[in-house]
Amino acid sequence: MEGEESIVVYGMWASPFSNRVELALKVKGIPYVYVEEDLLNKSQMLLKYNPVYKKIPVLVHNGKPIIESLIILEYIEDTWRNSGPKLLPDDPLQKALVRIWVDFIHHQFNENMKTLVKTERETQKKVLDKIHELLKVLDEGLKGFYPNGTTNICNENLGLLDIVGASVFCPIKATEDLFGLKIIDPEKTPLVYSWVESLKGLSHVKETIPPYDKLLQIVSYYKQKNLNFSAA
Ligand SMILES: N[C@@H](CCC(=O)N[C@@H](CS)C(=O)NCC(=O)O)C(=O)O
Incomplete structure (x- = not known):
């Protein structure tokens, strides 16, 4: 099932916000595709996936976009709870x-x-x-x-x-x-x-x-x- 998943991260190489999303996926061992955005000339995909803030990072999971780095990190933990280490304690x-x-x-x-x-x-x-x-x-x-x-x-x-x-x-x-x-x-x-x-x-x-x-x-x-x- 996991093999059929599509995970795409829209980011910018120097952004700590997209760096942290990539790091969390690596820690969890989740393969993903990375798309580099030109923030001076934002792609139609970015504007479509983040019409709210028009910012990176965006995580697109099976076609559904999640925005805001801290929300994305919690989404990663909730979705792949059993892969890799726990990002948050249970207590x-x-x-x-x-x-x-x-x-x-x-x-x-x-x-x-x-x-x-x-x-x-x-x-x-x-x-x-x-x-x-x-x-x-x-x-x-x-x-x-x-x-x-x-x-x-x-x-x-x-x-x-x-x-x-x-x-x-x-x-x-x-x-x-x-x-x-x-x-x-x-x-x-x-x-x-x-x-x-x-x-x-x-x-x-x-x-x-x-x-x-x-x-x-x-x-x-x-x-x-x-x-x-x-x-x-
Ligand atoms: N609160 C957001 C901040 C994201 C953010 O500021 N992204 C910057 C790049 S570092 C961006 O996309 N800037 C483009 C713009 O403001 O037009 C998060 O945590 O994801």
Whole structure:
């Protein structure tokens, strides 16, 4: 039955939102077809499948579209519960805790990370301080999941929080290097640092997170665009 299924992901290579959907499918061992969207010239299929927001990612399962990355991740878990690791715990309290921190990462970091790359040097410091504050909150939150301060993550036990965390934090080194900033600092937030380093080492993550060189190119494009804008 599963062999007859059609699973298509509409995404964009540098998007943490579509990266996390691909990562979840890899973790679950679900084969899928990937379609790269040009967001400056969206395809008729994307507009048809996501008339609400006209954004990627969209997961199309047997012709039925599901939109919004976090909703797609839960759909993947609900649909392929018995494939690969469980992405969410069964216990209602533990499940709620995972969702709280997934939500925190999704809502607090994406916008701030975008602003950090696109802002002028003077305001960058303020945004970086804000990100460090948020990372401290996350560091405390992660202690609830990793009380010993060590993270035993492998491809076989990756959960929803790891998947969303990997999509947001694993590509950050390109931004750090290009702007000469320390964002995930092992001294300030040791647990976040070791969590992200462990995630980076996993083969599913390596296959999904865009390569460092490509990330450098896109971040430097935004940096240059911003310099030109400031000089104008
Ligand atoms: N809340 C959405 C955000 C998705 C999103 O922002 N996608 C961006 C790419 S990173 C997009 O499609 N942008 C196209 C546009 O805004 O026109 C999710 O979690 O899936």
